Amino acid sequence: MPDIYAERGYGSRPLGFGAKPGLVVVDFQRGFVEPDFPMGGAPMVEAAVRNTVPLIAAAKRAGLPVIACVNGYDAPRAAPHWKVAPVLDLLRGTPAVELDPRIAAAGPDVVLMKSAPSIFFGTSAAAILTRERVDTVIVAGCITSGCVRASVIDAFSLGFRVMVPQDCVGDHDRAAHDQNLRDVERRYADVVDGAACIAAIERWRGANREANWEG
Numbered sequence: 692m693p694d695i696y697a698e699r700g701y702g703s704r705p706l707g708f709g710a711k712p713g714l715v716v717v718d719f720q721r722g723f724v725e726p727d728f729p730m731g732g733a734p735m736v737e738a739a740v741r742n743t744v745p746l747i748a749a750a751k752r753a754g755l756p757v758i759a760c761v762n763g764y765d766a767p768r769a770a771p772h773w774k775v776a777p778v779l780d781l782l783r784g785t786p787a788v789e790l791d792p793r794i795a796a797a798g799p800d801v802v803l804m805k806s807a808p809s810i811f812f813g814t815s816a817a818a819i820l821t822r823e824r825v826d827t828v829i830v831a832g833c834i835t836s837g838c839v840r841a842s843v844i845d846a847f848s849l850g851f852r853v854m855v856p857q858d859c860v861g862d863h864d865r866a867a868h869d870q871n872l873r874d875v876e877r878r879y880a881d882v883v884d885g886a887a888c889i890a891a892i893e894r895w896r897g898a899n900r901e902a903n904w905e906g
Contacts, residue, residue: 706881709852712828714757718832735863759801809841831856839871
């Protein structure tokens with residue numbers, strides 16, 4: 692079957708990793724992971740959390756920035772016009788807004804609370820990455836078709852190279868996950884896997900060993 696997008700030049704070249712990667716981890720919070728919450732319990736999200744833990748560990752060994760975020764609000768009135776009712780229950784200080792314990796234990800350098808889909812909208816994430824001279828953003832998290840996609844597009848719009856490890860992002864629905872990964876790969880990002888990202892991080896670490904904070 693012909694690919695109408697490829698025929699029109701979409702996805703015509705890979706981006707590749709640039710000079711320095713950084714990692715952002717989107718919304719791996721209890722409200723999106725744990726089955727006791729209305730939006731939690733998706734097997735793909737659970738697998739993505741497990742696969743992201745070693746990715747965070749690799750980035751921290753290399754001294755690269757790791758920024759995590761949760762979606763939450765000081766009050767329902769602070770939220771945008773979501774069509775997803777349980778999002779309005781993501782209030783600061785409640786269990787649903789806590790990082791998944793495995794992600795928290797991995798020790799992100801910065802944890803932000805965001806009020807919109809993208810980790811970059813209205814937060815300091817871009818400024819932190821720019822200060823760290825990052826040019827390549829690895830995006831892990833959930834949900835692939837929502838906040839991950841929004842974060843990918845914003846990272847692209849801010850001028851970063853974008854890498855999406857497909858096994859480190861998750862959705863409620865496999866079809867939505869696959870379709871959105873295919874679509875961002877056509878336009879904005881390279882879709883790789885966690886192992887490829889860890890390998891790139893290790894290459895950076897080896898090339899920058901003297902400057903690395905670990906020595």
